Amino acid sequence: MMVKDEGVTMGRPDPLRRSDMSTTLLRQWHTLRQIPRYPKKIDARTLVERLKAEGYPTTQRTIQRDLQALSAVFPLVCDDSSKPFGWSWMRDARGLSLPSMSTSTAMTFRLAEAFLSHVLPPATLRTLQPHFERAAEVLQATPGGQGRYPEQLQVIPHGQPQLPADVSEATLEALYEALFSARRLEVTYHKLDAQEPQEFEVHPLGLVARDHVLYLVGTLWGYDNPVQLAVHRILRVVVSDQPRRELDGFDLKRFVHSGETGFLVEPEPIELELRVAPMIQRLLSESPLGEDQRTERLADGRARLTVTVPYTKKLRAWVLGYGRLVEVVRPESLRAAVRDEARAVLAVYDDAVG
CATH class of the missing domain: 1.10.10 (Arc Repressor Mutant, subunit A)
Structure with a gap:
């Protein structure tokens, strides 16, 4: 049966028209x-x-x-x-996605926003803002969720919270372009301990977010040893037309897991032995320092813990952060470093405040 209305014929859809x-x-x-x-x-x-x-x-x-x-x-x-x-x-346009965002996906986005705000530079976070805003709308529209989701979701950063260092959008865009097109960079960089900025030719290998700082990993000029440049200290960056120099066998994941990003003190992993308070033993049983971690209870109530880890400055700071709750037994080099630092801190606090 066909129905006509104002010159429009309605009925069974034409397969060819539907295909078009x-x-x-x-x-x-x-x-x-x-x-x-x-x-x-x-x-x-x-x-x-x-x-x-x-x-x-x-x-x-x-x-x-x-x-x-x-x-x-x-x-x-x-x-x-x-x-x-x-x-x-438009810069602030909402993301286009199908299917629509579920409540669980929206909660995941809000959790990611809360976590990443302590990790990524604001310019990087802004690229995700439309998704975060859409997630907020979904949660607000959820029955019983109006206005309540912020108080039900909090992220506590590890260690002392710090605001991420600011990075310009132009710098990030240049780094992304160079990485995706495998091209070299001309960079003006101001080292933390340098009086004046320096010019570098950088062959980018990847980006690493550590704590609240974003690092560019790459090689300089014709050297083979990868270095890390804090992105917020890049004052100027130009993407060259020349291809980057590839580093044979380089793997960013292996580079990170080797401890390089924690600033290695010694090139080879160490056999770490600690004596830890019961509370620390429980924490480390839930989140181990390494896959080969082993513990045994000691007569004084503490636990003996052994594990293979990279020897980094971050490891040293981690031990010092727990004070008397963690004692280094070996290696002797780390034990001595912690002891010397503890003595130096004690000397500072023993001095009268003038």
């Missing part, structure tokens, strides 16, 4: 996925090439019509100050 509509919908969906967030932009010709690579051959004229239609519905902006025109999502 599906193709258009998929093409426009993939188009939206390819458009970057402002200030980055993409032109119609590049979109045609990318859609063709994804299996959606089309024409530049079709994409131009799609963009005009999509911009009437979605927060897209066109930079027509020069040709070819560039298209972007």
